[in-house]
Amino acid sequence: MNTQGAAEPLPTAVYTDRMARARAQMEDKDIDLLLLSLGLDLPYISGYNAMPLERLTMLVVPRNGEARLVIPRMEAPRVRPQPGVFEMRPWGELENPVEIVAELAKKAGTIDNVAVGDQMWARFLVELLPLLPDAHFSRADVVTSMRMTKDAAEIAALRAAGAAVDRIAAQLQAGEIDLVGRTEAEVSADLSARIVAEGHQVMNFAIVAAGENAASPHHHPGDRVIAKGEILLCDFGGTMNGYCSDITRCVYLGTPPAEIADAYAVLHEAQHAAVVAGTVGTPCEEVDRAARRIITDAGYGEFFFHRTGHGIGMDAHEDPYMVEGNSLPLAAGHAFSVEPGIYLDGRWGMRLEDIVVATADGPVAMNTANHDLVALDV
Amino acid sequence: MNTQGAAEPLPTAVYTDRMARARAQMEDKDIDLLLLSLGLDLPYISGYNAMPLERLTMLVVPRNGEARLVIPRMEAPRVRPQPGVFEMRPWGELENPVEIVAELAKKAGTIDNVAVGDQMWARFLVELLPLLPDAHFSRADVVTSMRMTKDAAEIAALRAAGAAVDRIAAQLQAGEIDLVGRTEAEVSADLSARIVAEGHQVMNFAIVAAGENAASPHHHPGDRVIAKGEILLCDFGGTMNGYCSDITRCVYLGTPPAEIADAYAVLHEAQHAAVVAGTVGTPCEEVDRAARRIITDAGYGEFFFHRTGHGIGMDAHEDPYMVEGNSLPLAAGHAFSVEPGIYLDGRWGMRLEDIVVATADGPVAMNTANHDLVALDV
Numbered sequence: 001m002n003t004q005g006a007a008e009p010l011p012t013a014v015y016t017d018r019m020a021r022a023r024a025q026m027e028d029k030d031i032d033l034l035l036l037s038l039g040l041d042l043p044y045i046s047g048y049n050a051m052p053l054e055r056l057t058m059l060v061v062p063r064n065g066e067a068r069l070v071i072p073r074m075e076a077p078r079v080r081p082q083p084g085v086f087e088m089r090p091w092g093e094l095e096n097p098v099e100i101v102a103e104l105a106k107k108a109g110t111i112d113n114v115a116v117g118d119q120m121w122a123r124f125l126v127e128l129l130p131l132l133p134d135a136h137f138s139r140a141d142v143v144t145s146m147r148m149t150k151d152a153a154e155i156a157a158l159r160a161a162g163a164a165v166d167r168i169a170a171q172l173q174a175g176e177i178d179l180v181g182r183t184e185a186e187v188s189a190d191l192s193a194r195i196v197a198e199g200h201q202v203m204n205f206a207i208v209a210a211g212e213n214a215a216s217p218h219h220h221p222g223d224r225v226i227a228k229g230e231i232l233l234c235d236f237g238g239t240m241n242g243y244c245s246d247i248t249r250c251v252y253l254g255t256p257p258a259e260i261a262d263a264y265a266v267l268h269e270a271q272h273a274a275v276v277a278g279t280v281g282t283p284c285e286e287v288d289r290a291a292r293r294i295i296t297d298a299g300y301g302e303f304f305f306h307r308t309g310h311g312i313g314m315d316a317h318e319d320p321y322m323v324e325g326n327s328l329p330l331a332a333g334h335a336f337s338v339e340p341g342i343y344l345d346g347r348w349g350m351r352l353e354d355i356v357v358a359t360a361d362g363p364v365a366m367n368t369a370n371h372d373l374v375a376l377d378v
Numbered sequence: 379m380n381t382q383g384a385a386e387p388l389p390t391a392v393y394t395d396r397m398a399r400a401r402a403q404m405e406d407k408d409i410d411l412l413l414l415s416l417g418l419d420l421p422y423i424s425g426y427n428a429m430p431l432e433r434l435t436m437l438v439v440p441r442n443g444e445a446r447l448v449i450p451r452m453e454a455p456r457v458r459p460q461p462g463v464f465e466m467r468p469w470g471e472l473e474n475p476v477e478i479v480a481e482l483a484k485k486a487g488t489i490d491n492v493a494v495g496d497q498m499w500a501r502f503l504v505e506l507l508p509l510l511p512d513a514h515f516s517r518a519d520v521v522t523s524m525r526m527t528k529d530a531a532e533i534a535a536l537r538a539a540g541a542a543v544d545r546i547a548a549q550l551q552a553g554e555i556d557l558v559g560r561t562e563a564e565v566s567a568d569l570s571a572r573i574v575a576e577g578h579q580v581m582n583f584a585i586v587a588a589g590e591n592a593a594s595p596h597h598h599p600g601d602r603v604i605a606k607g608e609i610l611l612c613d614f615g616g617t618m619n620g621y622c623s624d625i626t627r628c629v630y631l632g633t634p635p636a637e638i639a640d641a642y643a644v645l646h647e648a649q650h651a652a653v654v655a656g657t658v659g660t661p662c663e664e665v666d667r668a669a670r671r672i673i674t675d676a677g678y679g680e681f682f683f684h685r686t687g688h689g690i691g692m693d694a695h696e697d698p699y700m701v702e703g704n705s706l707p708l709a710a711g712h713a714f715s716v717e718p719g720i721y722l723d724g725r726w727g728m729r730l731e732d733i734v735v736a737t738a739d740g741p742v743a744m745n746t747a748n749h750d751l752v753a754l755d756v
Contacts, residue, residue, distance in 0.1 A: 051596065054496075054688075054695050074684045077594035093685050094702060118432075122498035123517050139501050216455035218429065306452045307471050310432075317431050324472060 009047030015085045018045050018146065019067065025142045026063045031115045033105050033135075034061040034142055035128075039119030040314040041143035043242075046086055048079050056097040056124055059086060062108030070100050098124055102131035115140040148311060148319050149333040154243060155357055158313070158335055161245035162355055162366030164198035165237060169249045169369035172234060173376075180228055180253055180378045184208040184221035191236045200238030200245065204316050207235040214250070214349035217306055217341060228378050229254050231348050237316060244316045246337055247367050248353035253378045263300065263342050264350055264373040270294035271352040271371070274308055274322070274338045278356050278363035284326040284336075291340040300342045309337040312355055330358040335366075387425030393463040396423050396524065397445065403520045404441045409493045411483050411513075412439040412520055413506075417497030418692040419521035421620075424464055426457050434475040434502055437464060440486030448478050476502055480509035493518040526689060526697050527711040532621060533735055536691070536713055539623035540733055540744030542576035543615060547627045547747035550612060551754075558606055558631055558756045562586040562599035569614045578616030578623065582694050585613040592628070592727035595684055595719060606756050607632045609726050615694060622694045624715055625745050626731035630753045641678065641720050642728055642751040648672040649730040649749070652686055652700070652716045656734050656741035662704040662714075669718040678720045687715040690733055708736040713744075 009015075022045055026034060036042040036059040043049040046069065050057035055072040067086040071079065076090040089104070091097045105111050114135045116125060125137070150158065168191065171177055177190060191206040209219035211230035219233075226232060230253055237246035252260065270291040277290035288308040295304045309322035312335050320328050322336055339353030354367040387393075400423055404412060414420040414437040421427040424447065428435035433450040445464040449457065454468040467482070469475045483489050492513045494503060503515070528536065546569065549555055555568060569584040587597035589608035597611075604610060608631055615624035630638065648669040655668035666686040673682045687700035690713050698706050700714055717731030732745040 072596075074595040078596060078598050092683065116500045116504060118499055118501035120500035121496055122494045122500055122503045123496040125500045125503055126494060126515050126517055129515060137504050137507060139504055217452040218450075218456060220456050305470065 009080045009082075012082050012085065015045060015047055015082050018143075019061075019085050021146060022061070022142050023063065025145070026061070026115075029115075029142065031113050031138075031142065032063050032111045033108065033114045034140055035059070035101065035114060035120070036061070036117040036140065036143065037120040037124065039117045040318075041117045041140060041147070044147055044314060045143055047082055051075060056091075056101075058097070058101055058120075058124070060089075060101055060104045062105065065108040068104055070097055070104070072097075098127040099131065102128060105132060111135050113138065115142055118144065144319055147313055149331055150313060150335050150357065151333065154313065155333070155335070157241050157243035158245075158355060158357065159366050161200065161238070161240040161243050162247070164200060164240060165195070165245040165247040166367050166369040167198055168194045168236070169234075169247055169367075172249060172251060173370050173374040175376050175378075179226050179232060179251075179376070181225065183223045183225055184210055184213065184219075185223060187226065187232075187234075188221035191234060195236060195238040195245075200240040202239040204238050204244065204246075205236060207233070209233045209349065211348060212346050215343040215345050215347060216349070217343060217351065226253065231256070231260060231350060231373075233349060233351060235351065235353065239316075242314055244312050244314070245366075246312055246316060246353065246355060247369065248339055248351045249369060250350050250352070250373055252373055252375045255375055256373060260348060260350070261373065263298075266295060266298040266300060267340060267342055267350055267352055268371055268373075270340045271338055271354070274340065275354060275356050275363055275365060278330060278336070278338065278358050280332050280358050280360060281329050284320050284322050284328050284330065285324050287322040287330075287336075287338065288324055291338070295340060295342065303342045303344055304340055305343070306341065308340055309353075311336045332358055332360050334358045387458045387460075390460050390463065393423060393425055393460050396521075397439075397463050399524060400439070400520050401441065403524070404439070404493075407491075407493075407520065409491050409516075409520065410441050410489045411486065411492045412518055413437070413479065413492060413498065414439070414495040414518065414521065415498040415502060417495045418696075419495045419518060419525070422525055422692060423521055425460055429453060434469075434479075436475070436479055436498075436502070438467075438479055438482045440483065443486040446482055448475055448482070450475075476505040477509065480506060483510060489513050491516065493520055496522065522697055525691055527709055528691060528713050528735065529711065532691065533711070533713070535619050535621035536623075536733060536735065537744050539578065539616070539618040539621050540625070542578060542618060543573070543623040543625040544745050544747040545576055546572045546614070547612075547625055547745075550627060550629060551748050551752040553754050553756075557604050557610060557629075557754070559603065561601045561603055562588055562591065562597075563601060565604065565610075565612075566599035569612060573614060573616040573623075578618040580617040582616050582622065582624075583614060585611070587611045587727065589726060590724050593721040593723050593725060594727070595721060595729065604631065609634070609638060609728060609751075611727060611729060613729065613731065617694075620692055622690050622692070623744075624690055624694060624731065624733060625747065626717055626729045627747060628728045628730070628751055630751055631756045633753055634751060638726060638728070639751065644673060644676040644678060645718060645720055645728055645730050646749055646751075648718045649716055649732070652718065653732060653734050653741055653743060656708060656714070656716065656736050658710050658736050658738060659707050662698050662700050662706050662708060663702050665700040665708075665714075665716065666702055669716070673718060673720065681720045681722055682718055683721070684719065686718055687731075689714045710736055710738050712736045
């Protein structure tokens with residue numbers, strides 16, 4: 001199964017510490033029970049990544065009781081034991097794992113507030129609701145909020161993944177990747193192969209959008225043939241040793257016309273302004289505003305219709321989000337994308353993206369590939 | 379993003395028909411509202427596959443009202459319109475999409491029973507619960523039950539994917555894949571590349587388990603080096619044009635000792651018996667029993683501790699399951715794996731798996747690769 005580029009488990013002491021901090025948050029937030037299944041909160045706190053299948057794997061953490069990993073018996077040998085962090089509760093094919101979870105919950109005492117992992121499958125929650133009829137369910141911002149702040153090892157992993165996609169961006173900008181005459185899908189497959197070749201265990205995405213298709217920010221690469229005299233937007237990333245990369249660069253196939261060169265100059269300035277705005281203590285929405293102000297002042301405001309960025313770490317998208325309305329102040333160790341864009345429907349689009357980490361010494365970019373709209377001689 | 383090997387959308391008439399059948403099921407099952415997000419129910423009924431990200435995509439189907447696809451504005455251009463099947467409700471970055479879903483639900487009238495897709499992220503359901511406080515939530519066995527019965531085009535897709543992994547199994551059995559001296563992880567990567575090379579768009583899994591590791595049915599391939607004089611279990615599959623393959627074959631690196639040869643003969647007989655048991659009208663549990671009886675009679679019953687099989691189609695695992703307690707009778711078009719195994723903890727393991735489709739003319743295997751324990755001359 002795709003285990004999302006999970007790294008090997010870390011020493012038990014790391015998980016002991018993380019579990020203790022999660023329990024402290026449960027205390028602060030008055031959460032009686034934490035339930036984690038699919039998603040990366042589980043490996044963050046336990047070192048184990050659940051298989052994305054119909055057999056339930058769920059870590060059951062009562063505020064004042066021992067954590068139990070409810071896991072299919074046939075998958076139990078996959079788990080590296082973490083003594084003092086959790087015990088195992090393997091279940092057989094003829095047992096009902098949701099009932100096991102409910103029984104473990106009830107044994108732990110009164111359960112008023114249950115926090116569930118974001119990416120747990122709804123089928124398990126739907127089956128749990130009638131078994132804990134008096135409980136109030138909420139999102140598990142216990143572990144997700146811990147994951148926002150990266151430690152030195154995590155930043156090093158983001159840096160290594162960033163350097164890998166920087167190398168691919170350099171190949172793109174040096175004209176080493178054939179573009180004209182190939183389809184978007186072919187170039188996407190080529191980028192995907194390079195993502196793995198450069199050291200990622202998993203390819204997450206490789207958007208390739210030519211000309212008018214670049215006006216669709218999440219364009220799905222198709223059989224559109226790439227031609228001379230147009231812009232090509234490439235947004236790609238993967239997971240390396242458990243941490244994600246994500247970069248966007250555009251190239252022009254020939255000499256860009258003034259309209260596109262001018263717009264790109266605005267985009268470049270806006271992206272740089274948002275990167276340098278990413279200092280500790282700055283509210284996330286100010287990072288968004290820094291880019292948006294410049295794009296709006298240049299008259300392109302209506303053509304930049306998405307937020308400026310998203311947090312990144314074990315997940316390609318995670319907290320914190322650089323979006324209007326998010327007043328959370330950046331802290332040292334927050335990692336996020338800065339990726340404004342300008343999109344003219346039916347004509348062309350452009351985006352420029354780096355990953356940035358807020359540090360005590362100011363924002364540090366994980367990507368340093370050339371930020372210009374490189375004109376390729378095709 | 380990984381769109382799970384989604385095929386191109388089919389003609390609109392296919393989705394018009396599927397939506398009509400889903401609505402008829404909603405009527406039968408007294409479901410007022412169907413909500414589909416991540417997972418393959420959505421593309422089955424609409425042709426569109428949601429991106430697995432934090433921006434909500436959700437198809438809202440009121441029993442007596444128009445279906446609406448709530449989708450991030452920036453992803454709306456990805457959707458191929460299906461007139462008469464659904465309308466779009468794009469949402470902007472500063473809107474709350476869960477509130478939009480709740481408003482659409484309330485506009486449709488009284489909402490008592492809500493069916494939600496199995497793989498929807500729990501975060502969205504948790505946010506929806508307080509907005510529809512009087513509703514009862516259940517699993518959406520509306521579309522999942524429709525998906526069980528494959529039509530001719532779907533069976534053709536399963537056959538093509540099956541033929542692709544059969545070719546890889548033949549390469550394995552012919553000794554064309556280097557094994558001895560490589561790690562499980564290296565062979566897994568090799569199989570993964572072949573899965574794509576043989577025509578799948580997505581590699582789903584490639585379990586490679588040597589010797590004692592083969593006793594762990596879902597073993598995660600690691601740095602264990604494969605050696606002469608041991609069994610090697612390979613279980614692999616991918617998604618081709620929207621439909622999944624899944625095959626398991628074991629080879630022996632050298633001449634198998636009598637103990638392993640004898641056990642394999644039992645396994646082979648058990649697997650064959652379960653395949654031929656898969657006739658229309660037979661309860662699913664009888665397929666399980668057909669294999670289990672033979673393995674148990676030979677004295678290996680305690681070493682076969684998982685169900686005999688799972689349904690397969692757009693998902694690698696889906697209804698119906700070949701497991702004790704499932705009395706559902708097989709119908710023409712049901713597709714499922716038949717994969718008994720024998721696992722001796724700490725020593726060795728073996729499994730033999732084909733995909734089978736129940737038809738009016740009897741069970742038809744999608745895999746025909748050699749079923750023997752091929753002894754490789756290493």
